[in-house]
Amino acid sequence: MIKVENLYKNYGKDIEVLKDINFTFEEGKTYAIIGSSGGGKSTFIRCLNMLESPSKGNIYFKDLNITSKNTDLNKVREKMGMVFQNFNLFEHMNVQNNITYALKKVKNMDKNQALEKATSLLQMVGLSHRALAYPHQLSGGEKQRVAIARALAMEPEVLLCDEPTSALDPEMTAEVLKVLKKLSDTGLTMIIVTHEMNFAKEVADYILYMDQGQIAECSAPEQFFANAKSESAQNFIKNML
Template sequence: MVEPILRIENLYKNFGDVEVLKGVSLTVEEGEVVVIIGPSGTGKSTLLRCINYLTVPDSGDIYFEGRKIEYKQDNLSIVRQKIGMVFQEFNLFNHLTALQNVAIGPSKVKKINKTKALELAEKELLRVGLQDKADHYPAELSGGQKQRVAIARALAMDPKILLFDEPTSALDPELTGEVLMVMKDLALDGMTMMVVSHEMGFAREVSDKIIFLEGGVVSEMGSPEKIFNNPDKERTLEFVSKITRLGPIDSSRGGSDI
């Protein structure tokens, strides 16, 4: 049996008195696209942040490429280089152009020489269709463009898995399509992805597995067919149909865009 690229066992995280994660376990296989859905405040973002230790879990184990990540001993930098992350608020570096944003990781973290890093960055910008915006600063880009640059920035580190934390929630509805398109292309290229999102069209069409997180635990997980059509739990069906009806972006449109 092939070891999954990511295995999370019994993850717990409290913030003060609030228990956010209460024993989350899941696996992600190489090449898989996993979409995490669930009500707000249920720890979806916290779960993603625990994977690359931007948030340090209270207990539980995370195995990446078959090796347990040891918070105290491991060089987190090396782990994080292999786990790309895309944020809801983009978090592009405001003082750098699009190209420099993409190049800074390879040049400062991987210590690739600057010319090579810039060449690499150009390639990644091309991949997200923004080669013509290379010299623009974040303040000069639309939300959708910012998010695509952020994806290119993560890709430039040549990650083994990409984490997306509600990548389209901060975008105006008409700008989500371009970001979802890029994400879909990545999925088709075989990129392993873990996506927190309520873009049901994307989940239905692109994902291999949907995880329904509620109350700090994995309430149900399964293929999109199962989750959408005949989930085990009444509650899952209720949530999915509510999101599909009222979701931030209605799924029929998301679906046709992709």
């Protein structure tokens, strides 16, 4: 579904953050990207929907080369939802409007239809009772669940999440992970950068271990956690568990 070919990302002349990444993400699978801080995880996931533009290489989303200059990235990003560590909600809009905004603006949905959609998404993330609250009135876990609902409103074909629970305490982390697990079970294609090893083990079809700008290992969770190939991955696991 997403094919990455010879992907490089440099900052300036000296900083090489991604080094010749080649990888294909399959439809319907959940991928957990893990690895030490500074390894390039955020840069990589942001390249996948061109929030960062690669220095070299190609990225295909369903056969469309999205690194090509002619690609309409807004159209592509409608199909690739993104959830960030810091939620990025529209602070001046209530929860409901955070979700309906793009439906009305981008999808030209009428008000009632958009509202209906927001209502069912809020129910799915367990926040029906918070529809009229403003982001500053929500806990971090609630904000992140709104952000997930907002991303899903566009009916993306893949959901990208960059450390969706890193800003949250354990209780809030659990409620967000529960929603992500539910989504994974529906067969949505998901790519999640995470430090939650138990979640990765339980939910991911594949673990991508990133190290120094490369995908050093890709394997099923059972295999990765029991039998990581590289010493670096073994040390990482030891430190995380």
